[in-house]
Amino acid sequence: MAVPHVPLHLTGRVLLDDAREAGELFVRDGRAQFAPPALQAGAMRHLEGFVVPGLVDVHSHLGLGPQGTLSLDAAAGHALADRDAGVLLVRDAGSPLDVSPLQDRPELPRMLRSGRHIARPKRYHRGAAWELGDVAELPEAVYREARSGDGWVKVVGDWIDRAVGDLTPLWPGDLLARAVALAHDEAARVTVHAFAAETVDDLIAAEVDGIDHGTGITADQAERIAALGIPVTPTLLQVERFPQLADRAAVRYPAFAKRLRALHERRFEQVRMLHEAGVPLLVGTDAGGSLAHGRIADECALLVAAGVPASDVVAAASWRARHALGFGGLEDGASADLVVYPADPREDIGVLRFPTAVVLRGEIVAGSALAGR
Numbered sequence: 001m002a003v004p005h006v007p008l009h010l011t012g013r014v015l016l017d018d019a020r021e022a023g024e025l026f027v028r029d030g031r032a033q034f035a036p037p038a039l040q041a042g043a044m045r046h047l048e049g050f051v052v053p054g055l056v057d058v059h060s061h062l063g064l065g066p067q068g069t070l071s072l073d074a075a076a077g078h079a080l081a082d083r084d085a086g087v088l089l090v091r092d093a094g095s096p097l098d099v100s101p102l103q104d105r106p107e108l109p110r111m112l113r114s115g116r117h118i119a120r121p122k123r124y125h126r127g128a129a130w131e132l133g134d135v136a137e138l139p140e141a142v143y144r145e146a147r148s149g150d151g152w153v154k155v156v157g158d159w160i161d162r163a164v165g166d167l168t169p170l171w172p173g174d175l176l177a178r179a180v181a182l183a184h185d186e187a188a189r190v191t192v193h194a195f196a197a198e199t200v201d202d203l204i205a206a207e208v209d210g211i212d213h214g215t216g217i218t219a220d221q222a223e224r225i226a227a228l229g230i231p232v233t234p235t236l237l238q239v240e241r242f243p244q245l246a247d248r249a250a251v252r253y254p255a256f257a258k259r260l261r262a263l264h265e266r267r268f269e270q271v272r273m274l275h276e277a278g279v280p281l282l283v284g285t286d287a288g289g290s291l292a293h294g295r296i297a298d299e300c301a302l303l304v305a306a307g308v309p310a311s312d313v314v315a316a317a318s319w320r321a322r323h324a325l326g327f328g329g330l331e332d333g334a335s336a337d338l339v340v341y342p343a344d345p346r347e348d349i350g351v352l353r354f355p356t357a358v359v360l361r362g363e364i365v366a367g368s369a370l371a372g373r
Protein backbone atom coordinates (compact mmCIF):
# COMPACT_ATOMS: atom_id res chain seq x y z
CA MET A 1 0.00 0.00 0.00
CA ALA A 2 3.04 2.21 -0.23
CA VAL A 3 2.21 5.14 -2.48
CA PRO A 4 5.17 6.46 -4.46
CA HIS A 5 6.13 9.89 -3.18
CA VAL A 6 5.03 12.76 -5.35
CA PRO A 7 8.09 14.86 -6.15
CA LEU A 8 7.92 18.31 -4.62
CA HIS A 9 9.02 21.68 -5.87
CA LEU A 10 9.39 24.13 -2.99
CA THR A 11 9.78 27.81 -3.74
CA GLY A 12 10.04 30.93 -1.67
CA ARG A 13 12.83 31.04 0.88
CA VAL A 14 14.63 27.89 1.94
CA LEU A 15 16.50 28.62 5.19
CA LEU A 16 19.52 26.35 5.39
CA ASP A 17 21.44 27.72 8.36
CA ASP A 18 22.46 30.99 9.98
CA ALA A 19 24.22 32.20 6.85
CA ARG A 20 22.74 30.41 3.84
CA GLU A 21 19.42 30.27 2.10
CA ALA A 22 18.14 29.14 -1.28
CA GLY A 23 15.25 30.20 -3.48
CA GLU A 24 13.99 26.74 -4.28
CA LEU A 25 14.39 23.12 -3.36
CA PHE A 26 13.24 19.88 -4.94
CA VAL A 27 12.29 16.68 -3.19
CA ARG A 28 12.49 13.43 -5.05
CA ASP A 29 12.60 9.84 -3.82
CA GLY A 30 12.69 11.13 -0.28
CA ARG A 31 15.77 13.29 -0.82
CA ALA A 32 16.46 16.98 -1.09
CA GLN A 33 18.10 18.35 -4.21
CA PHE A 34 18.84 21.84 -5.42
CA ALA A 35 19.10 21.10 -9.15
CA PRO A 36 15.76 20.72 -10.94
CA PRO A 37 15.03 17.06 -11.70
CA ALA A 38 14.36 16.01 -15.28
CA LEU A 39 10.62 16.01 -14.76
CA GLN A 40 7.77 17.90 -16.32
CA ALA A 41 6.54 20.71 -14.10
CA GLY A 42 3.16 19.00 -13.88
CA ALA A 43 4.74 15.88 -12.38
CA MET A 44 5.72 17.80 -9.25
CA ARG A 45 3.63 19.20 -6.47
CA HIS A 46 4.40 22.85 -5.97
CA LEU A 47 4.45 24.45 -2.54
CA GLU A 48 5.47 27.98 -1.72
CA GLY A 49 6.58 29.41 1.58
CA PHE A 50 9.37 29.49 4.14
CA VAL A 51 11.17 26.17 4.34
CA VAL A 52 13.24 25.14 7.37
CA PRO A 53 15.09 21.90 8.20
CA GLY A 54 12.86 19.69 10.40
CA LEU A 55 12.46 20.96 13.95
CA VAL A 56 14.15 19.26 16.89
CA ASP A 57 12.75 18.76 20.37
CA VAL A 58 15.82 17.98 22.46
CA HIS A 59 13.90 17.33 25.65
CA SER A 60 10.95 15.01 25.15
CA HIS A 61 10.12 11.83 27.03
CA LEU A 62 8.63 9.15 24.81
CA GLY A 63 6.49 6.57 26.58
CA LEU A 64 6.49 8.36 29.93
CA GLY A 65 3.08 9.28 31.35
CA PRO A 66 1.95 11.03 34.55
CA GLN A 67 1.88 7.67 36.34
CA GLY A 68 5.10 6.31 34.88
CA THR A 69 5.93 3.97 32.01
CA LEU A 70 3.45 3.60 29.14
CA SER A 71 3.27 1.15 26.23
CA LEU A 72 5.22 1.29 22.99
CA ASP A 73 1.97 2.22 21.24
CA ALA A 74 1.59 5.20 23.54
CA ALA A 75 5.20 6.18 22.85
CA ALA A 76 4.48 5.99 19.10
CA GLY A 77 1.51 8.30 19.72
CA HIS A 78 3.84 10.76 21.47
CA ALA A 79 6.25 10.66 18.55
CA LEU A 80 3.40 11.26 16.06
CA ALA A 81 2.17 14.27 18.04
CA ASP A 82 5.70 15.69 18.01
CA ARG A 83 6.00 14.97 14.28
CA ASP A 84 2.74 16.67 13.37
CA ALA A 85 4.01 19.79 15.14
CA GLY A 86 7.03 19.82 12.81
CA VAL A 87 9.46 17.94 15.06
CA LEU A 88 11.28 15.47 12.83
CA LEU A 89 14.05 14.65 15.28
CA VAL A 90 13.36 13.92 18.93
CA ARG A 91 16.02 13.54 21.52
CA ASP A 92 14.36 11.47 24.17
CA ALA A 93 15.68 13.01 27.38
CA GLY A 94 15.29 9.86 29.43
CA SER A 95 12.58 7.24 29.52
CA PRO A 96 12.16 3.96 31.37
CA LEU A 97 10.71 2.56 28.14
CA ASP A 98 13.15 1.33 25.50
CA VAL A 99 11.72 2.89 22.35
CA SER A 100 14.34 1.40 20.04
CA PRO A 101 11.70 -0.86 18.36
CA LEU A 102 10.06 2.35 17.10
CA GLN A 103 13.19 3.63 15.43
CA ASP A 104 12.62 1.55 12.29
CA ARG A 105 9.16 2.94 11.65
CA PRO A 106 9.32 5.28 8.68
CA GLU A 107 6.22 7.26 9.65
CA LEU A 108 7.80 8.29 12.96
CA PRO A 109 10.32 11.09 13.45
CA ARG A 110 13.95 10.22 14.02
CA MET A 111 14.68 9.51 17.65
CA LEU A 112 17.81 9.69 19.74
CA ARG A 113 17.53 7.82 23.02
CA SER A 114 19.21 8.83 26.25
CA GLY A 115 18.38 5.57 27.98
CA ARG A 116 16.84 5.74 31.41
CA HIS A 117 17.37 8.63 33.84
CA ILE A 118 20.00 8.03 36.51
CA ALA A 119 19.02 9.24 39.97
CA ARG A 120 19.05 8.21 43.62
CA PRO A 121 16.20 6.66 45.65
CA LYS A 122 13.28 9.10 46.05
CA ARG A 123 15.17 11.73 44.08
CA TYR A 124 13.13 11.69 40.87
CA HIS A 125 9.64 10.79 39.66
CA ARG A 126 8.81 7.45 41.17
CA GLY A 127 9.57 4.49 38.92
CA ALA A 128 11.13 6.52 36.12
CA ALA A 129 14.86 6.38 36.89
CA TRP A 130 17.55 3.93 37.79
CA GLU A 131 17.78 4.69 41.49
CA LEU A 132 21.33 4.16 42.71
CA GLY A 133 21.54 3.15 46.36
CA ASP A 134 25.13 4.40 46.61
CA VAL A 135 26.44 7.51 44.86
CA ALA A 136 29.65 5.61 44.11
CA GLU A 137 27.66 3.58 41.54
CA LEU A 138 27.27 6.65 39.34
CA PRO A 139 30.26 6.19 37.01
CA GLU A 140 29.33 2.57 36.32
CA ALA A 141 25.67 3.44 35.74
CA VAL A 142 26.60 6.21 33.32
CA TYR A 143 28.97 3.87 31.51
CA ARG A 144 26.19 1.28 31.18
CA GLU A 145 23.65 3.75 29.82
CA ALA A 146 26.28 5.23 27.51
CA ARG A 147 26.63 1.82 25.91
CA SER A 148 22.91 1.10 25.64
CA GLY A 149 21.54 4.49 24.48
CA ASP A 150 22.08 6.33 21.22
CA GLY A 151 25.03 8.29 22.47
CA TRP A 152 23.31 10.27 25.21
CA VAL A 153 22.98 9.69 28.93
CA LYS A 154 20.53 11.53 31.18
CA VAL A 155 21.52 12.23 34.77
CA VAL A 156 19.29 13.90 37.35
CA GLY A 157 21.54 16.55 38.87
CA ASP A 158 19.24 17.86 41.59
CA TRP A 159 15.83 17.18 43.08
CA ILE A 160 14.02 17.88 46.29
CA ASP A 161 15.70 16.21 49.25
CA ARG A 162 12.75 15.69 51.58
CA ALA A 163 15.01 15.43 54.63
CA VAL A 164 16.36 18.92 53.84
CA GLY A 165 13.10 20.32 52.44
CA ASP A 166 14.77 21.91 49.42
CA LEU A 167 16.56 21.16 46.18
CA THR A 168 20.04 19.72 46.66
CA PRO A 169 22.54 18.18 44.23
CA LEU A 170 22.40 14.37 43.96
CA TRP A 171 26.09 13.69 43.34
CA PRO A 172 29.49 14.70 44.68
CA GLY A 173 31.37 16.68 42.03
CA ASP A 174 34.33 14.31 41.73
CA LEU A 175 32.08 11.32 41.02
CA LEU A 176 30.11 13.28 38.48
CA ALA A 177 33.31 14.33 36.73
CA ARG A 178 34.54 10.73 36.64
CA ALA A 179 31.20 9.55 35.25
CA VAL A 180 31.18 12.18 32.50
CA ALA A 181 34.78 11.30 31.57
CA LEU A 182 33.79 7.63 31.27
CA ALA A 183 30.87 8.54 29.00
CA HIS A 184 33.18 10.65 26.86
CA ASP A 185 35.56 7.71 26.56
CA GLU A 186 32.60 5.78 25.09
CA ALA A 187 31.94 8.69 22.70
CA ALA A 188 28.71 9.31 24.60
CA ARG A 189 27.42 12.62 25.88
CA VAL A 190 25.79 13.48 29.17
CA THR A 191 22.93 15.89 29.71
CA VAL A 192 21.92 16.81 33.23
CA HIS A 193 18.69 17.96 34.84
CA ALA A 194 19.50 21.00 37.00
CA PHE A 195 17.09 23.44 38.61
CA ALA A 196 19.35 24.80 41.36
CA ALA A 197 22.37 27.11 41.17
CA GLU A 198 24.23 24.89 43.66
CA THR A 199 24.30 22.06 41.14
CA VAL A 200 25.85 23.97 38.29
CA ASP A 201 29.51 24.50 39.28
CA ASP A 202 30.04 20.73 39.33
CA LEU A 203 28.43 20.42 35.88
CA ILE A 204 30.80 23.04 34.51
CA ALA A 205 33.82 21.38 36.15
CA ALA A 206 32.75 18.01 34.72
CA GLU A 207 32.23 19.60 31.28
CA VAL A 208 28.84 17.99 30.77
CA ASP A 209 27.37 18.14 27.27
CA GLY A 210 24.05 19.71 28.11
CA ILE A 211 22.16 21.33 30.96
CA ASP A 212 18.40 20.83 31.07
CA HIS A 213 16.16 23.51 32.65
CA GLY A 214 19.07 25.56 34.06
CA THR A 215 16.64 27.74 35.99
CA GLY A 216 19.17 28.55 38.71
CA ILE A 217 22.28 29.27 36.61
CA THR A 218 23.91 32.49 37.85
CA ALA A 219 25.40 35.19 35.62
CA ASP A 220 28.90 34.10 36.57
CA GLN A 221 28.12 30.45 35.77
CA ALA A 222 26.51 31.50 32.48
CA GLU A 223 29.75 33.11 31.38
CA ARG A 224 31.69 29.93 32.02
CA ILE A 225 28.99 27.80 30.35
CA ALA A 226 29.13 30.07 27.31
CA ALA A 227 32.93 29.81 27.18
CA LEU A 228 32.66 26.00 27.12
CA GLY A 229 29.79 26.11 24.61
CA ILE A 230 27.56 23.87 26.73
CA PRO A 231 23.98 24.07 25.43
CA VAL A 232 21.19 24.83 27.88
CA THR A 233 17.57 23.82 27.27
CA PRO A 234 15.30 26.16 29.26
CA THR A 235 12.04 24.08 29.05
CA LEU A 236 9.84 27.09 29.78
CA LEU A 237 6.63 25.07 29.44
CA GLN A 238 7.84 23.06 32.42
CA VAL A 239 8.87 26.15 34.38
CA GLU A 240 5.35 27.55 33.81
CA ARG A 241 4.18 24.76 36.11
CA PHE A 242 6.44 25.71 39.03
CA PRO A 243 3.77 27.75 40.92
CA GLN A 244 1.46 24.73 40.74
CA LEU A 245 4.21 22.44 42.07
CA ALA A 246 4.99 25.03 44.76
CA ASP A 247 1.34 25.10 45.87
CA ARG A 248 1.38 21.36 46.31
CA ALA A 249 4.64 21.38 48.26
CA ALA A 250 4.11 24.53 50.32
CA VAL A 251 2.83 22.99 53.56
CA ARG A 252 5.50 20.34 54.00
CA TYR A 253 8.40 21.93 52.14
CA PRO A 254 8.11 25.72 52.38
CA ALA A 255 11.73 26.42 51.39
CA PHE A 256 11.37 24.31 48.25
CA ALA A 257 8.07 25.99 47.39
CA LYS A 258 9.62 29.43 47.89
CA ARG A 259 12.53 28.55 45.65
CA LEU A 260 10.28 27.26 42.85
CA ARG A 261 8.24 30.46 42.99
CA ALA A 262 11.39 32.59 42.79
CA LEU A 263 12.71 30.58 39.84
CA HIS A 264 9.35 30.95 38.11
CA GLU A 265 9.25 34.68 38.81
CA ARG A 266 12.54 35.34 37.07
CA ARG A 267 12.22 32.71 34.32
CA PHE A 268 12.13 35.17 31.42
CA GLU A 269 14.90 37.31 32.84
CA GLN A 270 16.91 34.11 33.34
CA VAL A 271 16.56 32.96 29.73
CA ARG A 272 17.39 36.42 28.43
CA MET A 273 20.48 36.52 30.67
CA LEU A 274 21.63 33.12 29.34
CA HIS A 275 21.12 34.25 25.75
CA GLU A 276 22.91 37.54 26.27
CA ALA A 277 25.82 35.76 27.95
CA GLY A 278 26.25 33.74 24.75
CA VAL A 279 25.02 30.40 26.09
CA PRO A 280 23.80 28.24 23.18
CA LEU A 281 20.11 27.59 23.81
CA LEU A 282 18.21 24.57 22.54
CA VAL A 283 14.47 24.00 22.46
CA GLY A 284 12.87 21.28 24.56
CA THR A 285 9.24 20.92 25.56
CA ASP A 286 9.79 18.40 28.39
CA ALA A 287 6.76 16.54 27.02
CA GLY A 288 5.93 13.26 28.69
CA GLY A 289 5.13 12.93 32.35
CA SER A 290 2.69 15.78 32.90
CA LEU A 291 3.16 17.79 29.71
CA ALA A 292 1.56 17.02 26.35
CA HIS A 293 3.59 16.20 23.26
CA GLY A 294 3.43 18.33 20.14
CA ARG A 295 3.94 21.74 21.76
CA ILE A 296 7.23 22.93 20.28
CA ALA A 297 5.54 26.03 18.84
CA ASP A 298 4.39 26.99 22.35
CA GLU A 299 7.89 26.52 23.78
CA CYS A 300 9.33 28.65 20.98
CA ALA A 301 6.73 31.36 21.63
CA LEU A 302 7.72 31.41 25.33
CA LEU A 303 11.39 31.79 24.43
CA VAL A 304 10.50 34.78 22.27
CA ALA A 305 8.32 36.18 25.06
CA ALA A 306 11.38 35.89 27.31
CA GLY A 307 13.29 38.17 24.96
CA VAL A 308 15.27 35.79 22.75
CA PRO A 309 15.04 37.07 19.15
CA ALA A 310 12.71 34.91 17.05
CA SER A 311 15.50 34.38 14.50
CA ASP A 312 17.61 32.74 17.21
CA VAL A 313 14.69 30.66 18.46
CA VAL A 314 13.95 29.32 14.97
CA ALA A 315 17.64 28.53 14.48
CA ALA A 316 17.79 26.83 17.89
CA ALA A 317 14.72 24.73 17.12
CA SER A 318 15.99 23.75 13.67
CA TRP A 319 19.45 23.80 12.13
CA ARG A 320 21.46 24.64 15.24
CA ALA A 321 19.93 21.72 17.13
CA ARG A 322 20.42 19.37 14.20
CA HIS A 323 24.03 20.42 14.06
CA ALA A 324 24.49 20.09 17.85
CA LEU A 325 23.13 16.54 17.71
CA GLY A 326 25.27 15.56 14.74
CA PHE A 327 22.49 15.58 12.15
CA GLY A 328 22.78 17.41 8.88
CA GLY A 329 20.36 19.90 7.46
CA LEU A 330 18.99 20.25 3.95
CA GLU A 331 22.09 19.31 2.02
CA ASP A 332 21.97 17.96 -1.51
CA GLY A 333 20.99 14.30 -1.25
CA ALA A 334 20.03 14.49 2.43
CA SER A 335 16.77 13.00 3.62
CA ALA A 336 14.05 15.56 2.95
CA ASP A 337 13.02 16.29 6.53
CA LEU A 338 11.64 19.80 6.46
CA VAL A 339 8.74 22.04 7.30
CA VAL A 340 7.10 24.63 5.06
CA TYR A 341 5.45 27.65 6.69
CA PRO A 342 3.18 30.23 5.10
CA ALA A 343 5.22 33.15 6.49
CA ASP A 344 8.64 33.79 8.01
CA PRO A 345 8.72 32.36 11.56
CA ARG A 346 11.71 34.62 12.27
CA GLU A 347 9.31 37.55 11.86
CA ASP A 348 6.32 35.96 13.58
CA ILE A 349 7.06 32.96 15.77
CA GLY A 350 3.33 32.19 15.97
CA VAL A 351 3.52 30.87 12.41
CA LEU A 352 5.18 27.72 13.78
CA ARG A 353 1.68 26.63 14.86
CA PHE A 354 0.42 26.56 11.29
CA PRO A 355 2.74 24.57 9.02
CA THR A 356 1.74 24.36 5.39
CA ALA A 357 3.53 21.03 5.14
CA VAL A 358 5.54 18.80 7.44
CA VAL A 359 7.70 16.68 5.14
CA LEU A 360 9.33 13.59 6.63
CA ARG A 361 11.58 11.44 4.46
CA GLY A 362 10.18 13.25 1.43
CA GLU A 363 6.54 12.71 2.22
CA ILE A 364 3.97 15.26 3.39
CA VAL A 365 2.78 13.84 6.70
CA ALA A 366 1.01 16.85 8.24
CA GLY A 367 0.09 20.48 7.63
CA SER A 368 -2.63 22.23 5.71
CA ALA A 369 -1.24 20.94 2.38
CA LEU A 370 -2.03 17.38 3.43
CA ALA A 371 -5.71 18.12 3.01
CA GLY A 372 -4.91 19.36 -0.50
CA ARG A 373 -5.70 22.95 0.36
Ligand SMILES: [Zn+2]
Nearest residue numbers: 059061093286
Ligand atom coordinates in the same frame (compact mmCIF):
# COMPACT_ATOMS: atom_id res chain seq x y z
ZN1 LIG B 1 12.33 16.12 31.47
